[in-house]
Amino acid sequence: MGVMKFSMKQIDQNNILINRAVNSYRPAIFLAIISLTIAAFLWWLISRLGNFPSFILPSPMDVWHRFVLSITDGSLLRNSLVTLQEIVLGLTLGVSVATILGYFLAKSHTFEKIISPYIVASQSVPIVAIAPILIIWFGPGIFSKILICSLTVFFPVLVNTVVGLRSVPEELQDLMRSLKSTRWQTISKLEIPGALPVFLGGLRVGATLSVIGAVVGEFVGSDKGLGFLINLGRGQYDTALVFVSVFTLILIAMSLYGIVVILEKRLLSWQQSSKDTILEHQ
Amino acid sequence: MQEEPVLIVKNLSAVFPNGNGGLQALDQISFSVFPQEFVCVLGPSGSGKSTLLRILAGLLLPTGGKVIYQGSELDEPRRDIGFVFQKANLMPWRTVIQNIMLPLELDNISPADAERYAREMVKLVGLCGFEETLPRDLSGGMAQRVAIARALVHDPQLLLLDEPFGALDALTRERMGMELLRIWQARRKTVVMVTHSISEALLLADRVLVLTPRPGRIRLDFPVNLPRPRDEEIRYTPEFTELTRVLRGAIG
Numbered sequence: 001m002g003v004m005k006f007s008m009k010q011i012d013q014n015n016i017l018i019n020r021a022v023n024s025y026r027p028a029i030f031l032a033i034i035s036l037t038i039a040a041f042l043w044w045l046i047s048r049l050g051n052f053p054s055f056i057l058p059s060p061m062d063v064w065h066r067f068v069l070s071i072t073d074g075s076l077l078r079n080s081l082v083t084l085q086e087i088v089l090g091l092t093l094g095v096s097v098a099t100i101l102g103y104f105l106a107k108s109h110t111f112e113k114i115i116s117p118y119i120v121a122s123q124s125v126p127i128v129a130i131a132p133i134l135i136i137w138f139g140p141g142i143f144s145k146i147l148i149c150s151l152t153v154f155f156p157v158l159v160n161t162v163v164g165l166r167s168v169p170e171e172l173q174d175l176m177r178s179l180k181s182t183r184w185q186t187i188s189k190l191e192i193p194g195a196l197p198v199f200l201g202g203l204r205v206g207a208t209l210s211v212i213g214a215v216v217g218e219f220v221g222s223d224k225g226l227g228f229l230i231n232l233g234r235g236q237y238d239t240a241l242v243f244v245s246v247f248t249l250i251l252i253a254m255s256l257y258g259i260v261v262i263l264e265k266r267l268l269s270w271q272q273s274s275k276d277t278i279l280e281h282q
Numbered sequence: 283m284q285e286e287p288v289l290i291v292k293n294l295s296a297v298f299p300n301g302n303g304g305l306q307a308l309d310q311i312s313f314s315v316f317p318q319e320f321v322c323v324l325g326p327s328g329s330g331k332s333t334l335l336r337i338l339a340g341l342l343l344p345t346g347g348k349v350i351y352q353g354s355e356l357d358e359p360r361r362d363i364g365f366v367f368q369k370a371n372l373m374p375w376r377t378v379i380q381n382i383m384l385p386l387e388l389d390n391i392s393p394a395d396a397e398r399y400a401r402e403m404v405k406l407v408g409l410c411g412f413e414e415t416l417p418r419d420l421s422g423g424m425a426q427r428v429a430i431a432r433a434l435v436h437d438p439q440l441l442l443l444d445e446p447f448g449a450l451d452a453l454t455r456e457r458m459g460m461e462l463l464r465i466w467q468a469r470r471k472t473v474v475m476v477t478h479s480i481s482e483a484l485l486l487a488d489r490v491l492v493l494t495p496r497p498g499r500i501r502l503d504f505p506v507n508l509p510r511p512r513d514e515e516i517r518y519t520p521e522f523t524e525l526t527r528v529l530r531g532a533i534g
Binding site: 175182194270271 | 361365369375376388416
Protein backbone atom coordinates (compact mmCIF):
# COMPACT_ATOMS: atom_id res chain seq x y z
CA MET A 1 0.00 0.00 0.00
CA GLY A 2 0.88 3.65 0.24
CA VAL A 3 4.03 3.37 2.30
CA MET A 4 5.67 0.63 0.45
CA LYS A 5 5.64 1.88 -3.10
CA PHE A 6 9.27 2.61 -3.75
CA SER A 7 10.78 1.99 -7.11
CA MET A 8 14.03 0.21 -7.78
CA LYS A 9 15.23 3.45 -9.26
CA GLN A 10 14.91 5.12 -5.89
CA ILE A 11 16.78 2.31 -4.27
CA ASP A 12 19.59 2.54 -6.78
CA GLN A 13 19.70 6.23 -6.19
CA ASN A 14 19.90 5.57 -2.49
CA ASN A 15 22.76 3.13 -2.95
CA ILE A 16 24.71 5.51 -5.11
CA LEU A 17 24.31 8.21 -2.53
CA ILE A 18 25.49 5.95 0.25
CA ASN A 19 28.51 5.02 -1.81
CA ARG A 20 29.36 8.61 -2.28
CA ALA A 21 29.05 9.32 1.41
CA VAL A 22 31.40 6.61 2.43
CA ASN A 23 34.36 7.86 0.50
CA SER A 24 37.00 10.51 0.65
CA TYR A 25 36.12 12.69 3.56
CA ARG A 26 39.60 13.28 4.91
CA PRO A 27 40.17 16.47 2.88
CA ALA A 28 36.58 17.36 3.75
CA ILE A 29 37.50 17.53 7.44
CA PHE A 30 40.27 20.01 6.67
CA LEU A 31 37.90 22.16 4.63
CA ALA A 32 35.28 21.92 7.38
CA ILE A 33 37.71 23.38 9.90
CA ILE A 34 38.45 26.31 7.62
CA SER A 35 34.79 26.98 7.01
CA LEU A 36 33.98 26.79 10.74
CA THR A 37 36.70 29.30 11.49
CA ILE A 38 35.31 31.67 8.88
CA ALA A 39 31.78 31.23 10.22
CA ALA A 40 32.92 31.97 13.78
CA PHE A 41 34.72 35.06 12.56
CA LEU A 42 31.62 36.32 10.74
CA TRP A 43 29.51 35.65 13.79
CA TRP A 44 31.95 37.66 15.91
CA LEU A 45 31.95 40.44 13.34
CA ILE A 46 28.13 40.68 13.26
CA SER A 47 27.79 40.66 17.05
CA ARG A 48 30.51 43.30 17.24
CA LEU A 49 29.33 45.62 14.50
CA GLY A 50 25.63 45.28 15.32
CA ASN A 51 26.36 45.99 18.96
CA PHE A 52 23.58 43.59 20.03
CA PRO A 53 22.95 42.98 23.70
CA SER A 54 24.21 39.58 24.84
CA PHE A 55 20.70 38.13 25.31
CA ILE A 56 19.89 38.79 21.65
CA LEU A 57 23.14 37.65 20.06
CA PRO A 58 25.96 36.63 22.37
CA SER A 59 29.43 36.91 20.83
CA PRO A 60 31.55 33.78 20.34
CA MET A 61 33.51 34.81 23.44
CA ASP A 62 30.35 35.08 25.57
CA VAL A 63 29.36 31.58 24.46
CA TRP A 64 32.83 30.29 25.18
CA HIS A 65 32.76 31.72 28.71
CA ARG A 66 29.31 30.24 29.30
CA PHE A 67 30.64 26.93 28.00
CA VAL A 68 33.57 26.97 30.42
CA LEU A 69 31.23 27.87 33.27
CA SER A 70 28.77 25.07 32.51
CA ILE A 71 31.65 22.63 32.29
CA THR A 72 33.11 23.68 35.64
CA ASP A 73 29.78 23.57 37.48
CA GLY A 74 29.12 20.17 35.89
CA SER A 75 25.70 21.12 34.53
CA LEU A 76 26.59 20.64 30.86
CA LEU A 77 28.01 17.18 31.30
CA ARG A 78 25.20 16.08 33.60
CA ASN A 79 22.46 17.23 31.24
CA SER A 80 24.26 15.99 28.14
CA LEU A 81 24.52 12.53 29.64
CA VAL A 82 20.78 12.48 30.31
CA THR A 83 20.00 13.43 26.71
CA LEU A 84 22.58 11.02 25.37
CA GLN A 85 21.08 8.23 27.44
CA GLU A 86 17.61 9.01 26.07
CA ILE A 87 18.96 9.07 22.54
CA VAL A 88 20.87 5.80 22.80
CA LEU A 89 18.00 3.94 24.45
CA GLY A 90 15.40 5.52 22.16
CA LEU A 91 17.46 4.71 19.09
CA THR A 92 17.95 1.13 20.23
CA LEU A 93 14.25 0.66 20.93
CA GLY A 94 13.07 2.41 17.75
CA VAL A 95 15.52 0.62 15.47
CA SER A 96 14.81 -2.80 16.97
CA VAL A 97 11.03 -2.52 16.70
CA ALA A 98 11.21 -0.95 13.22
CA THR A 99 13.58 -3.63 11.91
CA ILE A 100 11.54 -6.54 13.22
CA LEU A 101 8.23 -5.06 12.11
CA GLY A 102 9.79 -4.10 8.78
CA TYR A 103 10.88 -7.67 8.20
CA PHE A 104 7.34 -8.98 8.61
CA LEU A 105 5.91 -6.14 6.51
CA ALA A 106 8.33 -6.93 3.71
CA LYS A 107 7.50 -10.63 3.86
CA SER A 108 3.71 -10.56 4.13
CA HIS A 109 1.54 -8.48 1.86
CA THR A 110 -1.55 -9.21 3.96
CA PHE A 111 0.18 -8.01 7.11
CA GLU A 112 1.39 -4.97 5.23
CA LYS A 113 -2.15 -4.12 4.14
CA ILE A 114 -3.43 -4.41 7.71
CA ILE A 115 -0.66 -2.39 9.32
CA SER A 116 0.40 0.24 6.82
CA PRO A 117 -2.64 2.59 7.18
CA TYR A 118 -1.76 2.99 10.86
CA ILE A 119 1.86 3.63 10.05
CA VAL A 120 0.99 6.28 7.48
CA ALA A 121 -1.51 7.84 9.87
CA SER A 122 1.03 7.93 12.67
CA GLN A 123 3.45 9.72 10.37
CA SER A 124 0.99 12.46 9.51
CA VAL A 125 0.74 13.51 13.16
CA PRO A 126 3.72 15.66 14.19
CA ILE A 127 5.67 14.25 17.08
CA VAL A 128 5.26 17.53 19.02
CA ALA A 129 1.53 16.82 19.11
CA ILE A 130 1.92 13.32 20.53
CA ALA A 131 4.67 14.20 22.99
CA PRO A 132 2.40 15.82 25.64
CA ILE A 133 0.14 12.76 25.65
CA LEU A 134 3.08 10.43 26.13
CA ILE A 135 4.30 12.57 29.00
CA ILE A 136 0.85 12.51 30.60
CA TRP A 137 0.77 8.74 30.24
CA PHE A 138 4.32 7.84 31.15
CA GLY A 139 5.37 10.71 33.40
CA PRO A 140 8.04 13.37 33.06
CA GLY A 141 10.90 10.91 33.61
CA ILE A 142 13.31 9.43 31.13
CA PHE A 143 10.96 6.72 29.85
CA SER A 144 8.60 9.10 28.05
CA LYS A 145 11.61 10.71 26.32
CA ILE A 146 12.89 7.34 25.19
CA LEU A 147 9.49 6.61 23.70
CA ILE A 148 9.28 9.95 21.89
CA CYS A 149 12.80 9.50 20.60
CA SER A 150 12.12 5.96 19.38
CA LEU A 151 8.96 7.14 17.60
CA THR A 152 10.91 9.68 15.55
CA VAL A 153 13.49 7.05 14.66
CA PHE A 154 10.91 4.41 13.86
CA PHE A 155 9.57 5.53 10.49
CA PRO A 156 12.70 6.05 8.37
CA VAL A 157 14.20 2.83 9.70
CA LEU A 158 10.99 0.91 9.04
CA VAL A 159 10.61 2.18 5.49
CA ASN A 160 14.22 1.49 4.64
CA THR A 161 14.06 -1.98 6.15
CA VAL A 162 11.09 -2.81 3.94
CA VAL A 163 12.61 -1.25 0.82
CA GLY A 164 15.97 -2.85 1.57
CA LEU A 165 14.49 -6.32 1.96
CA ARG A 166 12.38 -5.93 -1.16
CA SER A 167 15.44 -4.84 -3.11
CA VAL A 168 17.03 -8.25 -2.60
CA PRO A 169 16.85 -9.77 -6.10
CA GLU A 170 14.25 -12.47 -6.69
CA GLU A 171 16.91 -14.57 -8.47
CA LEU A 172 19.06 -14.69 -5.35
CA GLN A 173 16.03 -15.80 -3.36
CA ASP A 174 15.62 -18.57 -5.95
CA LEU A 175 19.27 -19.48 -5.58
CA MET A 176 18.90 -19.85 -1.83
CA ARG A 177 15.74 -21.88 -2.35
CA SER A 178 17.41 -24.15 -4.90
CA LEU A 179 20.13 -24.81 -2.32
CA LYS A 180 17.46 -25.63 0.22
CA SER A 181 18.59 -23.03 2.70
CA THR A 182 16.83 -22.81 6.03
CA ARG A 183 14.83 -19.71 6.97
CA TRP A 184 17.66 -18.51 9.17
CA GLN A 185 20.33 -19.14 6.51
CA THR A 186 18.35 -17.05 4.04
CA ILE A 187 18.07 -14.24 6.58
CA SER A 188 21.70 -14.27 7.63
CA LYS A 189 23.40 -14.97 4.32
CA LEU A 190 21.12 -13.19 1.88
CA GLU A 191 18.57 -10.85 3.39
CA ILE A 192 20.70 -9.08 5.98
CA PRO A 193 23.67 -8.35 3.69
CA GLY A 194 21.34 -7.63 0.77
CA ALA A 195 19.17 -5.15 2.66
CA LEU A 196 22.06 -3.53 4.52
CA PRO A 197 22.87 -0.65 2.13
CA VAL A 198 19.31 0.69 2.16
CA PHE A 199 18.83 -0.13 5.83
CA LEU A 200 21.93 1.84 6.83
CA GLY A 201 20.64 4.78 4.81
CA GLY A 202 17.55 4.71 7.03
CA LEU A 203 19.67 4.37 10.14
CA ARG A 204 21.65 7.43 9.13
CA VAL A 205 18.48 9.51 8.90
CA GLY A 206 17.11 7.91 12.08
CA ALA A 207 20.25 8.68 14.06
CA THR A 208 19.98 12.39 13.29
CA LEU A 209 16.25 12.46 13.97
CA SER A 210 16.71 10.74 17.31
CA VAL A 211 18.36 13.90 18.67
CA ILE A 212 15.32 15.92 17.66
CA GLY A 213 13.03 13.35 19.30
CA ALA A 214 14.83 13.51 22.63
CA VAL A 215 14.89 17.32 22.68
CA VAL A 216 11.19 17.58 21.75
CA GLY A 217 10.42 15.29 24.68
CA GLU A 218 12.50 17.40 27.02
CA PHE A 219 10.90 20.60 25.77
CA VAL A 220 7.43 19.39 26.59
CA GLY A 221 8.21 18.38 30.12
CA SER A 222 11.40 17.56 31.99
CA ASP A 223 13.79 18.89 34.58
CA LYS A 224 17.00 17.64 33.04
CA GLY A 225 18.65 17.18 29.67
CA LEU A 226 19.89 19.56 27.00
CA GLY A 227 16.34 20.41 25.94
CA PHE A 228 15.63 21.44 29.50
CA LEU A 229 18.81 23.53 29.51
CA ILE A 230 17.66 25.34 26.36
CA ASN A 231 14.31 26.04 28.01
CA LEU A 232 16.08 27.28 31.11
CA GLY A 233 18.37 29.56 29.14
CA ARG A 234 15.45 30.98 27.22
CA GLY A 235 13.48 31.67 30.41
CA GLN A 236 16.39 33.45 32.05
CA TYR A 237 17.50 35.36 28.93
CA ASP A 238 20.71 33.37 29.21
CA THR A 239 21.04 33.15 25.43
CA ALA A 240 24.66 32.05 25.67
CA LEU A 241 23.49 28.93 27.52
CA VAL A 242 21.01 28.23 24.70
CA PHE A 243 23.90 28.46 22.24
CA VAL A 244 26.06 26.15 24.34
CA SER A 245 23.25 23.57 24.52
CA VAL A 246 22.47 23.79 20.82
CA PHE A 247 26.13 23.31 19.90
CA THR A 248 26.31 20.30 22.18
CA LEU A 249 23.27 18.82 20.46
CA ILE A 250 24.84 19.41 17.08
CA LEU A 251 27.98 17.67 18.29
CA ILE A 252 25.95 14.67 19.45
CA ALA A 253 24.01 14.50 16.18
CA MET A 254 27.16 14.73 14.08
CA SER A 255 28.89 12.05 16.13
CA LEU A 256 25.97 9.67 15.68
CA TYR A 257 25.92 10.44 12.00
CA GLY A 258 29.64 9.85 11.81
CA ILE A 259 29.31 6.49 13.56
CA VAL A 260 26.77 5.34 10.97
CA VAL A 261 28.96 6.59 8.13
CA ILE A 262 31.93 4.65 9.53
CA LEU A 263 29.68 1.62 9.90
CA GLU A 264 28.67 1.95 6.25
CA LYS A 265 32.26 2.28 5.19
CA ARG A 266 33.13 -0.88 7.08
CA LEU A 267 30.15 -2.99 6.06
CA LEU A 268 29.63 -1.81 2.50
CA SER A 269 33.19 -1.87 1.27
CA TRP A 270 32.04 -4.23 -1.50
CA GLN A 271 30.06 -1.49 -3.18
CA GLN A 272 31.43 0.51 -6.06
CA SER A 273 33.24 3.59 -4.86
CA SER A 274 33.03 7.06 -6.28
CA LYS A 275 34.09 10.43 -5.02
CA ASP A 276 31.78 12.79 -3.22
CA THR A 277 31.08 14.68 -0.04
CA ILE A 278 29.60 13.51 3.25
CA LEU A 279 26.47 15.59 3.32
CA GLU A 280 25.26 15.26 -0.23
CA HIS A 281 22.68 12.54 0.39
CA GLN A 282 20.78 14.28 3.18
CA MET B 283 21.65 -47.41 -21.84
CA GLN B 284 20.63 -50.14 -19.47
CA GLU B 285 20.90 -48.21 -16.21
CA GLU B 286 18.01 -46.83 -14.19
CA PRO B 287 17.16 -43.28 -15.20
CA VAL B 288 18.20 -40.48 -12.78
CA LEU B 289 15.22 -38.45 -13.73
CA ILE B 290 11.83 -39.48 -15.05
CA VAL B 291 9.39 -36.85 -16.25
CA LYS B 292 5.83 -38.10 -16.62
CA ASN B 293 3.03 -36.23 -18.38
CA LEU B 294 4.24 -32.93 -17.04
CA SER B 295 1.97 -29.92 -17.53
CA ALA B 296 2.25 -26.38 -16.29
CA VAL B 297 -0.47 -23.75 -16.46
CA PHE B 298 0.03 -20.23 -15.19
CA PRO B 299 -3.08 -18.54 -13.83
CA ASN B 300 -3.82 -15.75 -16.24
CA GLY B 301 -7.44 -14.56 -16.26
CA ASN B 302 -9.03 -16.31 -19.23
CA GLY B 303 -8.31 -19.93 -18.57
CA GLY B 304 -4.62 -19.56 -17.88
CA LEU B 305 -1.47 -19.74 -19.93
CA GLN B 306 -0.43 -23.24 -20.80
CA ALA B 307 3.37 -23.32 -20.68
CA LEU B 308 3.95 -27.07 -20.83
CA ASP B 309 1.66 -29.77 -22.11
CA GLN B 310 2.06 -33.48 -21.32
CA ILE B 311 5.83 -33.69 -21.42
CA SER B 312 7.47 -37.06 -20.78
CA PHE B 313 11.11 -38.08 -20.98
CA SER B 314 13.86 -39.75 -18.96
CA VAL B 315 17.44 -38.80 -18.29
CA PHE B 316 20.06 -41.46 -17.63
CA PRO B 317 23.18 -41.25 -15.47
CA GLN B 318 25.98 -39.13 -16.93
CA GLU B 319 23.84 -38.14 -19.84
CA PHE B 320 23.99 -34.60 -21.20
CA VAL B 321 20.51 -33.57 -22.39
CA CYS B 322 19.81 -30.26 -24.07
CA VAL B 323 16.31 -28.82 -24.22
CA LEU B 324 16.02 -26.71 -27.33
CA GLY B 325 13.18 -24.49 -28.35
CA PRO B 326 12.15 -20.99 -29.35
CA SER B 327 11.45 -18.47 -26.61
CA GLY B 328 8.07 -18.98 -25.02
CA SER B 329 8.23 -22.75 -25.32
CA GLY B 330 8.33 -23.17 -21.56
CA LYS B 331 11.96 -24.33 -21.42
CA SER B 332 12.76 -22.34 -18.32
CA THR B 333 9.52 -23.40 -16.69
CA LEU B 334 10.46 -27.02 -17.31
CA LEU B 335 13.86 -26.52 -15.73
CA ARG B 336 12.44 -24.72 -12.71
CA ILE B 337 10.11 -27.64 -12.16
CA LEU B 338 13.05 -30.07 -12.41
CA ALA B 339 14.85 -27.98 -9.78
CA GLY B 340 11.86 -28.19 -7.47
CA LEU B 341 11.49 -24.40 -7.55
CA LEU B 342 8.08 -24.63 -9.17
CA LEU B 343 5.33 -27.21 -8.80
CA PRO B 344 3.76 -28.61 -11.98
CA THR B 345 0.01 -28.34 -12.39
CA GLY B 346 -0.12 -31.86 -13.79
CA GLY B 347 2.09 -34.93 -13.99
CA LYS B 348 5.17 -35.57 -11.90
CA VAL B 349 8.93 -35.67 -11.76
CA ILE B 350 10.67 -38.69 -10.28
CA TYR B 351 14.22 -38.03 -9.21
CA GLN B 352 16.31 -41.01 -8.14
CA GLY B 353 13.29 -43.10 -7.42
CA SER B 354 11.20 -40.64 -5.45
CA GLU B 355 8.83 -37.87 -6.40
CA LEU B 356 10.37 -34.42 -6.50
CA ASP B 357 8.27 -31.73 -4.88
CA GLU B 358 10.84 -29.38 -3.37
CA PRO B 359 14.43 -28.27 -4.07
CA ARG B 360 17.17 -30.78 -3.30
CA ARG B 361 20.74 -30.19 -2.30
CA ASP B 362 22.06 -32.80 -4.71
CA ILE B 363 20.75 -30.82 -7.68
CA GLY B 364 22.90 -27.93 -8.89
CA PHE B 365 21.28 -25.03 -10.73
CA VAL B 366 22.90 -22.43 -12.98
CA PHE B 367 20.73 -19.43 -13.74
CA GLN B 368 20.52 -17.29 -16.87
CA LYS B 369 22.24 -14.47 -15.03
CA ALA B 370 25.34 -15.39 -13.04
CA ASN B 371 23.35 -14.46 -9.94
CA LEU B 372 26.32 -13.93 -7.65
CA MET B 373 26.11 -12.21 -4.29
CA PRO B 374 27.77 -8.83 -4.88
CA TRP B 375 29.14 -8.65 -1.34
CA ARG B 376 30.96 -11.95 -1.61
CA THR B 377 34.27 -12.52 -3.35
CA VAL B 378 34.64 -15.22 -6.01
CA ILE B 379 35.79 -17.81 -3.52
CA GLN B 380 33.08 -16.88 -1.00
CA ASN B 381 30.41 -17.14 -3.68
CA ILE B 382 31.61 -20.60 -4.62
CA MET B 383 31.67 -21.63 -0.96
CA LEU B 384 28.02 -20.68 -0.40
CA PRO B 385 26.43 -24.13 -1.01
CA LEU B 386 28.99 -25.73 1.32
CA GLU B 387 28.28 -23.17 4.02
CA LEU B 388 24.59 -23.98 3.79
CA ASP B 389 25.53 -27.64 4.24
CA ASN B 390 27.45 -26.69 7.40
CA ILE B 391 30.75 -27.96 6.06
CA SER B 392 33.75 -26.66 8.02
CA PRO B 393 35.19 -23.45 6.57
CA ALA B 394 38.60 -25.05 6.00
CA ASP B 395 37.15 -27.92 3.96
CA ALA B 396 34.76 -25.60 2.15
CA GLU B 397 37.64 -23.39 1.10
CA ARG B 398 39.68 -26.34 -0.10
CA TYR B 399 36.84 -27.63 -2.30
CA ALA B 400 36.11 -24.13 -3.55
CA ARG B 401 39.75 -23.62 -4.55
CA GLU B 402 39.63 -26.86 -6.55
CA MET B 403 36.59 -25.52 -8.37
CA VAL B 404 38.34 -22.21 -9.06
CA LYS B 405 41.09 -24.19 -10.72
CA LEU B 406 38.60 -26.29 -12.69
CA VAL B 407 36.81 -23.28 -14.16
CA GLY B 408 40.08 -21.46 -14.83
CA LEU B 409 39.76 -18.53 -12.48
CA CYS B 410 43.02 -18.88 -10.54
CA GLY B 411 44.18 -15.49 -9.29
CA PHE B 412 40.63 -14.12 -9.06
CA GLU B 413 39.71 -15.79 -5.76
CA GLU B 414 39.42 -12.53 -3.86
CA THR B 415 37.80 -10.53 -6.67
CA LEU B 416 34.33 -9.07 -6.16
CA PRO B 417 31.62 -9.80 -8.77
CA ARG B 418 31.52 -6.15 -9.86
CA ASP B 419 35.04 -6.56 -11.24
CA LEU B 420 34.27 -9.71 -13.24
CA SER B 421 33.33 -9.89 -16.91
CA GLY B 422 30.11 -11.66 -17.87
CA GLY B 423 31.94 -14.83 -18.88
CA MET B 424 33.98 -14.91 -15.70
CA ALA B 425 30.89 -14.38 -13.57
CA GLN B 426 29.18 -17.30 -15.29
CA ARG B 427 32.24 -19.47 -14.62
CA VAL B 428 31.85 -18.65 -10.95
CA ALA B 429 28.19 -19.61 -11.16
CA ILE B 430 29.11 -22.96 -12.72
CA ALA B 431 31.75 -23.56 -10.05
CA ARG B 432 29.20 -22.74 -7.37
CA ALA B 433 26.70 -25.19 -8.86
CA LEU B 434 29.30 -27.97 -8.93
CA VAL B 435 31.13 -27.39 -5.64
CA HIS B 436 28.86 -29.53 -3.47
CA ASP B 437 29.14 -32.34 -6.01
CA PRO B 438 25.47 -32.62 -7.04
CA GLN B 439 24.19 -35.67 -8.89
CA LEU B 440 22.29 -33.59 -11.39
CA LEU B 441 23.23 -30.25 -12.90
CA LEU B 442 20.55 -28.01 -14.38
CA LEU B 443 21.60 -25.14 -16.63
CA ASP B 444 19.05 -22.51 -17.63
CA GLU B 445 20.43 -20.80 -20.75
CA PRO B 446 23.64 -20.18 -18.84
CA PHE B 447 25.30 -18.25 -21.66
CA GLY B 448 22.21 -16.44 -22.89
CA ALA B 449 23.36 -13.09 -21.53
CA LEU B 450 26.85 -13.29 -23.04
CA ASP B 451 28.10 -11.92 -26.33
CA ALA B 452 28.46 -14.37 -29.22
CA LEU B 453 32.21 -14.89 -28.98
CA THR B 454 32.26 -15.31 -25.22
CA ARG B 455 29.32 -17.63 -25.56
CA GLU B 456 31.17 -19.87 -27.97
CA ARG B 457 34.20 -19.99 -25.71
CA MET B 458 32.05 -20.75 -22.66
CA GLY B 459 30.41 -23.60 -24.57
CA MET B 460 33.87 -25.12 -25.05
CA GLU B 461 34.68 -24.50 -21.40
CA LEU B 462 31.53 -26.27 -20.30
CA LEU B 463 32.38 -29.19 -22.58
CA ARG B 464 35.81 -29.42 -20.97
CA ILE B 465 34.39 -29.17 -17.43
CA TRP B 466 31.76 -31.80 -18.18
CA GLN B 467 34.35 -34.14 -19.68
CA ALA B 468 36.34 -33.74 -16.44
CA ARG B 469 33.38 -34.27 -14.09
CA ARG B 470 30.82 -36.42 -15.87
CA LYS B 471 27.60 -35.18 -14.27
CA THR B 472 24.10 -35.82 -15.44
CA VAL B 473 23.14 -32.55 -17.07
CA VAL B 474 19.94 -31.00 -18.34
CA MET B 475 20.60 -27.74 -20.13
CA VAL B 476 18.12 -25.34 -21.66
CA THR B 477 19.35 -23.39 -24.66
CA HIS B 478 18.14 -21.82 -27.86
CA SER B 479 21.43 -22.29 -29.67
CA ILE B 480 21.49 -25.30 -31.99
CA SER B 481 25.27 -25.44 -32.25
CA GLU B 482 25.64 -25.22 -28.47
CA ALA B 483 23.23 -28.12 -28.10
CA LEU B 484 25.02 -30.24 -30.72
CA LEU B 485 28.44 -29.50 -29.31
CA LEU B 486 27.50 -30.54 -25.78
CA ALA B 487 24.59 -32.94 -25.76
CA ASP B 488 24.09 -36.68 -26.00
CA ARG B 489 20.45 -36.02 -26.67
CA VAL B 490 18.45 -33.01 -27.75
CA LEU B 491 14.80 -32.49 -26.88
CA VAL B 492 13.09 -30.03 -29.18
CA LEU B 493 10.07 -28.25 -27.69
CA THR B 494 7.23 -26.67 -29.64
CA PRO B 495 6.18 -23.09 -28.96
CA ARG B 496 3.36 -22.47 -26.50
CA PRO B 497 2.22 -24.84 -25.16
CA GLY B 498 5.56 -26.65 -24.94
CA ARG B 499 5.38 -30.24 -26.15
CA ILE B 500 8.23 -32.50 -27.14
CA ARG B 501 8.45 -32.39 -30.90
CA LEU B 502 11.63 -34.39 -31.24
CA ASP B 503 13.78 -36.55 -28.94
CA PHE B 504 16.97 -36.63 -30.89
CA PRO B 505 20.17 -38.58 -30.10
CA VAL B 506 23.39 -36.79 -31.04
CA ASN B 507 25.71 -39.51 -32.26
CA LEU B 508 28.77 -37.37 -32.64
CA PRO B 509 31.92 -39.03 -31.29
CA ARG B 510 33.35 -38.05 -27.90
CA PRO B 511 35.56 -36.50 -26.68
CA ARG B 512 34.52 -33.56 -28.82
CA ASP B 513 36.39 -30.37 -29.50
CA GLU B 514 35.95 -27.16 -31.44
CA GLU B 515 36.80 -28.83 -34.75
CA ILE B 516 33.59 -30.81 -34.63
CA ARG B 517 31.64 -27.69 -35.58
CA TYR B 518 33.16 -27.85 -39.06
CA THR B 519 32.42 -31.51 -39.87
CA PRO B 520 29.72 -32.46 -42.42
CA GLU B 521 27.90 -34.54 -39.72
CA PHE B 522 27.58 -31.47 -37.55
CA THR B 523 26.18 -29.45 -40.43
CA GLU B 524 23.73 -32.22 -41.27
CA LEU B 525 22.46 -32.44 -37.67
CA THR B 526 22.15 -28.67 -37.54
CA ARG B 527 19.94 -28.86 -40.61
CA VAL B 528 17.72 -31.52 -39.03
CA LEU B 529 17.31 -29.59 -35.77
CA ARG B 530 16.72 -26.34 -37.57
CA GLY B 531 13.92 -28.04 -39.50
CA ALA B 532 12.41 -29.48 -36.34
CA ILE B 533 12.28 -26.12 -34.57
CA GLY B 534 10.42 -24.70 -37.55
